[in-house]
Each structure stands twice: as C-alpha cells, then as structure tokens.
C-alpha cells in the first residue's frame with residue numbers, strides 16, 4: 186500500500202488520475218486534458234498497474250487530524266506540496282515533520298513531490314529546500330527520502346513518479 190498525503194488542494198487526486206492514465210495500455214501517448222477533481226472528503230483508493238498492481242490511498246487534506254489511523258501497512262509514502270503556494274509551505278512542513286517522526290512510518294520509503302511547476306510563480310525545489318531547511322529534516326529522518334518537481338496538470342515528471350513506485354514496490358506491497 187502506498188499512502189498519498191498532503192495539504193488540501195495540492196493536487197493529489199489529479200496525480201492519481203494522471204498516474205492511472207499513464208499506466209494504462211493507452212496511456213503511453215497523449216495524457217489528454219486534465220480531468221476535473223473535487224476536494225476529497227475521506228479517502229480515495231486507486232489501483233495503478235505498474236508491472237504489478239500498486240494500491241494508492243489518497244487521504245484528503247481535510248482528513249489531516251486522522252491521517253495517522255491509516256499509517257499501518259504503509260510501504261511507501263507520497264507526500265505532496267504545492268510549489269506555487271508559499272502561504273501553505275509552513276503547514277506542509279509541519280505535516281511532513283509529523284509524518285517522518287511517526288513510528289509506524291519509520292520503514293516507509295518517501296517521495297516528496299513539489300507539484301504545480303507549470304504555474305508562473307512556482308518556487309523551485311532548491312528554494313523550498315532552503316526555506317524549510319529540508320536538508321536538515323532529511324538528515325534527521327529514518328526514512329529513505331527522494332524528491333521530485335512535477336506538474337500533474339501538464340504531466341511533467343509523472344513518468345519518474347511511476348518509476349519510483351515500480352522500484353519501491355518491486356518486492357513488496
């Protein structure tokens with residue numbers, strides 16, 4: 186099981202829809218127009234066929250206070266931030282710190298996604314890293330942490346996310 190977490194509106198639902206399309210037999214070509222999404226109230230389970238079946242559980246940002254009840258059985262964690270939204274950065278940072286220090290997630294592989302890099306005023310990965318002191322956070326974390334800049338809207342970087350999921354779930358789910 187892969188958990189997909191992040192503050193409300195960062196783009197989690199759009200990401201899973203895009204990954205599902207990308208991993209489908211006709212997904213190798215054009216991703217097409219981005220499908221509409223609504224705020225996720227509760228949780229949203231999606232199976233991705235990436236060599237093997239990988240189940241992604243998105244938890245809506247509004248579920249933040251009870252995210253921890255879903256930590257059991259989590260093999261990998263996608264944590265998403267909105268790189269175009271500086272006012273949400275501190276919330277995301279606090280969420281990330283909470284996740285990385287959770288005992289049940291100590292063994293999980295973590296991919297931090299900086300989404301919405303198609304928007305004109307997005308913060309680069311280097312800017313975000315220095316703003317929230319990410320290198321220090323990573324140095325103190327037990328998990329294996331990878332980072333990527335993506336646009337769920339345009340499809341930028343999504344093949345890399347799929348590859349990470351495949352590599353991470355090669356032996357386990």
Ligand SMILES: Nc1nc2c(ncn2[C@@H]2O[C@H](COP(=O)(O)OP(=O)(O)OP(=O)(O)O)[C@@H](O)[C@H]2O)c(=O)[nH]1
Pocket residue numbers: 191192193194195196197198199200219222223224225226244245246247300301302303304335336337338339
């Ligand atoms: N420009 C741009 N918009 C995006 C991108 N990803 C998502 N969005 C838009 O951001 C809005 C919120 O996206 P959702 O996928 O519903 O966000 P979410 O993280 O699932 O939000 P919750 O379910 O409320 O936690 C939608 O209007 C998306 O179309 C992106 O990469 N670029």
Ligand SMILES: [Mg+2]
Pocket residue numbers: 197198199223224225243245246
């Ligand atoms: Mg959602």
